[in-house]
Amino acid sequence: MSRIEGVLKSLKEQGRKALIPYITAGDPEPGQTVSLMHTLVDAGSDIIELGVPFSDPMADGPVIQLACERALVHGTSLRQVVGMVKEFRKTNTTTPVVLMGYLNPMEAMGYEAFADAAADAGVDGILTVDLPPEEAEDVAPLFSARNMDPIFLLAPTTTDERIKAISEHSSGYVYYVSIKGVTGSATINVDEVAKKVAHVHELTALPVGVGFGIRDAETAAAVGKVSDGVIVGSVLVDTIARHQTDPEALAKALKDLLHPMREALDSLAS
Amino acid sequence: MSVKLTEEMLKALPDAKGHFGAFGGRFVSETLMDSLMTLEKEYLRLKDDAEFQATFDKDLADYVGRPSPLYFAERLTRETGGAQIWLKREDLNHTGAHKVNNTIGQALLASFLGKKRIIAETGAGQHGVATATVCARLGLECHVFMGAEDVKRQSLNVYRMKLLGATVHAVQSGTKTLKDAMNDAMRDWVANVDETFYIIGTVAGPHPYPLLVRDFQSVIGRETRRQALEQAGKLPDALVACVGGGSNAIGMFYPFLSDENVELYGVEAGGLGIETGQHAAPLCAGRPGVLHGNRTYLMEDENGQIAATHSVSAGLDYPGVGPEHSWLKDIGRANYVSVTDDEALYGFRKLTRVEGIMPALETAHAVAYALKLAATMDKDKMIVINVSGRGDKDIHTIAQLDGIEI
Numbered sequence: 001m002s003r004i005e006g007v008l009k010s011l012k013e014q015g016r017k018a019l020i021p022y023i024t025a026g027d028p029e030p031g032q033t034v035s036l037m038h039t040l041v042d043a044g045s046d047i048i049e050l051g052v053p054f055s056d057p058m059a060d061g062p063v064i065q066l067a068c069e070r071a072l073v074h075g076t077s078l079r080q081v082v083g084m085v086k087e088f089r090k091t092n093t094t095t096p097v098v099l100m101g102y103l104n105p106m107e108a109m110g111y112e113a114f115a116d117a118a119a120d121a122g123v124d125g126i127l128t129v130d131l132p133p134e135e136a137e138d139v140a141p142l143f144s145a146r147n148m149d150p151i152f153l154l155a156p157t158t159t160d161e162r163i164k165a166i167s168e169h170s171s172g173y174v175y176y177v178s179i180k181g182v183t184g185s186a187t188i189n190v191d192e193v194a195k196k197v198a199h200v201h202e203l204t205a206l207p208v209g210v211g212f213g214i215r216d217a218e219t220a221a222a223v224g225k226v227s228d229g230v231i232v233g234s235v236l237v238d239t240i241a242r243h244q245t246d247p248e249a250l251a252k253a254l255k256d257l258l259h260p261m262r263e264a265l266d267s268l269a270s
Numbered sequence: 271m272s273v274k275l276t277e278e279m280l281k282a283l284p285d286a287k288g289h290f291g292a293f294g295g296r297f298v299s300e301t302l303m304d305s306l307m308t309l310e311k312e313y314l315r316l317k318d319d320a321e322f323q324a325t326f327d328k329d330l331a332d333y334v335g336r337p338s339p340l341y342f343a344e345r346l347t348r349e350t351g352g353a354q355i356w357l358k359r360e361d362l363n364h365t366g367a368h369k370v371n372n373t374i375g376q377a378l379l380a381s382f383l384g385k386k387r388i389i390a391e392t393g394a395g396q397h398g399v400a401t402a403t404v405c406a407r408l409g410l411e412c413h414v415f416m417g418a419e420d421v422k423r424q425s426l427n428v429y430r431m432k433l434l435g436a437t438v439h440a441v442q443s444g445t446k447t448l449k450d451a452m453n454d455a456m457r458d459w460v461a462n463v464d465e466t467f468y469i470i471g472t473v474a475g476p477h478p479y480p481l482l483v484r485d486f487q488s489v490i491g492r493e494t495r496r497q498a499l500e501q502a503g504k505l506p507d508a509l510v511a512c513v514g515g516g517s518n519a520i521g522m523f524y525p526f527l528s529d530e531n532v533e534l535y536g537v538e539a540g541g542l543g544i545e546t547g548q549h550a551a552p553l554c555a556g557r558p559g560v561l562h563g564n565r566t567y568l569m570e571d572e573n574g575q576i577a578a579t580h581s582v583s584a585g586l587d588y589p590g591v592g593p594e595h596s597w598l599k600d601i602g603r604a605n606y607v608s609v610t611d612d613e614a615l616y617g618f619r620k621l622t623r624v625e626g627i628m629p630a631l632e633t634a635h636a637v638a639y640a641l642k643l644a645a646t647m648d649k650d651k652m653i654v655i656n657v658s659g660r661g662d663k664d665i666h667t668i669a670q671l672d673g674i675e676i
Contacts, residue, residue: 055575056449056561058456059299065443077573103297103560108574130297130560134287155301157463162303180301181461 003124004096004149004172007046008207008228015269018229019044019220019262020209021236022100024051024067025084026076028244034087035247036240036254041095043255044262049127049231052081052101059129061184063234066241078105078114086121098125098151098172111139119146125172127151133169140169153177156196160203167204173228176200178212184234188213190222197226217264224265232261275528275603283597288477288564291600294593296476298563301460310478312383317485322382329374330489333407334364336371338490340497340654346624346641353507353647355640356654357627358494360518367630367659368490368518369400373469375486377404380467387411387462390469391455393420393448393514394585394632395427396659397471402436412436415455417447420584427663445578448514448588452562472515473592476563480593487521494654495525502652508533510640511656512632513553513606514586516595518658523604533605536595537639539581540608550579552591553599553606566593582611582667583631585659613638615671618661630659631667 001009011018021040025033037048053071057064078101085097099118106114106128118126126143133140133152140150149172154163157180167174176197178188193210200208210223211231220230239257243250288294288310296306316322330336338359347355360368373390380388388410392398398414405412414431418440421428431438444450452475459468473483491509498506509526511519513536526532541549549555552567559568561576569577569589581587598604609617614631617638622628629637633656640655647653661668669676 056444056453058453058562059301059460061457062443069444072575075573079573104568104570104576105574107559107565108570108572129299130563132296132298132300132303135295135297153300155299155303157301157304159304166300177299177301180463182457185461 002147002149002172004047007096008173011046012228017224017227017265017268018046018209019258019265020047020049020229020231021045021258022049022051022231022233023236023240024053024064024071025081026053026071026074027067027237027240028070029074030076030080030084032247033084037088038092039251039254040258041092043258045095045258046229047096047098049098049100050081050085052078052099052105054102054105057102059182061182061234063184063238063241067237078109079117082117082121082123085123089122096124097122098127099123100127101129103128103131111142115142115146119148123148125149125151127175129153133166136169144171151175154200156180163200163203167206170206173207173209174204175231176208176210176227178210178223181212183212186213188219190219193223194226217260220261221264221268224268230265274530277528280527284477284481288481290594290597292558293566293596294477294480294564296563297560297565298476299460301463305463306476306478313379313478313482316379316382322378326375326378329378330371334370334374335362336489337493337497338362340494340501343625346621349624350641350644352644352649353651353653355644356506356652357657358490358522358654359657360490361627361629361633361657361660365400365403366662367396367400368487368521369397369471370403371489371521372471372483372486372517373397373400373404375482376467376469377408377410379482380410380469381408383467385465385467387466388469389413389415389455389458389466390471391415391448391451392471393451393587394583394630395420395424395431395663396585398436398438399427399430399434401469402431402434405436406434413439413458415439415441415451415458417441417445417451419446420448423584423667424663426666447579448584449576456562471517473517473520473594474515474562474564474566474590480564483517484520484524484594487517488524490518490521490656491523491525494522498652498654504652505529505532506654507531507647507651508535508643508653509656510535510537510636510643510653512537512586512636512658513591513595514539514550514588514632515590516592518656520592520594522656523598527603534598534603535639535643536604536606537635538606538608539583539586539635540610541580543610544608548580549608550581550587550589551608552589553595554608558596561590564593566590566596567599582614583635585630585632586635607639609635609638617641618668627657628661629657630661631664633658
């Protein structure tokens with residue numbers, strides 16, 4: 001069982017939902033990332049999605065684009081991001097880490113070399129935004145063979161047939177993109193998302209995480225009610241941008257954001 | 271080196287997943303997959319639909335003004351002192367470049383699919399103008415994404431698009447050039463996928479775009495082939511076209527791919543010189559990677575971050591290239607070379623002064639290389655340059671380089 005499966009299984013047994021924050025590695029500068037990951041865990045996170053910065057993040061809105069630019073100013077590379085996970089694992093061996101990014105940095109590093117390094121560092125899942133299962137036939141097995149979960153996206157436009165096929169290629173969880181749009185772009189329609197996620201649950205046995213558009217305790221609870229976990233990205237990255245020169249204020253601001261979400265999610269368990 | 275490609279081999283490409291050998295494919299976020307699969311299915315159906323093809327052909331004839339002439343550049347040939355130089359005059363098309371062949375085709379597809387909102391990216395502005403033009407004609411809402419740098423460099427085309435009723439979005443992210451315009455167009459598409467048709471201007475992007483752009487632009491090569499046989503009594507010995515994303519080049523090359531004696535030359539932007547790193551020549555100096563939905567040769571750093579490009583010509587200022595070109599390079603069917611900004615400017619001036627034809631700066635790259643190539647060939651040989659666009663839009667750039675304010 002992978003670390004992701006273990007965590008999600010144990011949450012399910014407790015009737016709890018996963019809180020899954022996203023931050024971009026190297027933002028605001030590479031030296032802060034590991035400590036920010038620990039802050040996220042202290043604030044009640046169950047799984048961390050760690051973004052790998054890319055020069056051309058086509059599925060991301062301005063907030064995460066700017067985070068990528070800040071990280072790339074410092075030359076944050078995929079190798080370095082893997083190194084950050086290794087560093088994080090020195091003191092945390094329980095919180096799953098999913099690397100989330102675009103394909104080209106992986107292609108440049110070499111898939112085999114990347115898979116080896118990521119597994120060695122203690123990475124648990126890989127989510128590649130611009131790699132649908134159709135193009136992942138050679139890549140995903142490299143991850144599975146090293147006990148890392150290939151995680152794929154589902155969207156409001158995904159047909160039933162594809163939902164089933166994508167689930168077959170996924171392990172750990174599937175990531176349901178709640179809106180048609182880039183990250184951080186719109187407010188979600190909770191009722192619509194609830195309906196769609198319920199439908200996804202009918203088509204796959206995998207846990208379903210929902211992301212895009214979750215920015216406060218209220219939306220987190222509403223989405224948590226119908227899913228297995230909520231993914232929170234742009235609102236955290238925006239907070240990092242606003243406190244980039246003051247690490248202490250940043251840690252406090254992140255906790256102030258995540259604590260109410262954690263409480264709202266846990267209040268669902270009963 | 272050249273390989274023999276049969277009609278049968280060519281028909282099988284791209285394969286069902288949109289691959290040309292190791293290149294192409296469909297690398298996009300899940301939200302777009304359904305739309306791309308629908309587009310592929312509909313295009314494969316309409317490709318052989320008599321009504322669709324008849325409408326397309328009629329528009330190319332009556333609206334674009336096709337066929338464009340194949341012109342023997344007698345004086346240029348004499349001055350160069352080698353092979354006969356012929357010009358395929360895509361600059362004479364309505365809107366002044368080859369781009370309109372493709373926008374007519376894709377707008378027609380959009381109409382058949384019932385989409386009322388059109389988006390497009392543009393570099394030099396030629397594709398943006400061609401898109402705004404067909405949208406005006408068909409009464410479609412048009413949004414053009416253009417890098418803020420290019421908006422500055424190509425103010426004339428920006429104004430043309432606005433006159434045609436398009437909304438021009440100046441893209442401020444990244445390097446503020448063509449690749450960033452394409453990023454923002456894709457972001458808009460994801461957000462408005464149900465009602466929007468994305469008219470991609472070059473022969474890149476996710477499958478089926480490289481296929482349909484190639485098919486729509488192939489009219490260039492088909493006409494050239496027929497005209498060469500009629501006017502010169504033989505097929506050309508060499509074809510020369512500039513390559514940014516590569517749509518005019520693939521349109522010229524494709525109908526000749528199985529003619530193994532016809533040499534193909536794609537000319538990339540060498541910028542300040544390949545050795546300086548300040549260029550836009552992924553086929554000459556890049557390596558395979560994945561960007562904008564397809565696997566192809568790219569300019570990138572050792573960590574897979576896309577590199578900034580440089581070219582005097584906005585339309586060639588792109589770090590990637592169409593996947594079919596990457597395949598043609600790897601199998602050795604086409605030759606990819608580069609010329610510098612300075613050489614291109616020489617080509618621009620030469621064609622202007624010797625033939626009275628002012629080419630776009632993109633096209634000037636092909637002219638510059640063809641002049642060098644012609645000089646090495648015998649007088650009984652024949653070269654065709656694809657004059658992909660006219661140079662009016664570049665007059666400000668040229669004047670600025672000459673230190674003249676206009």
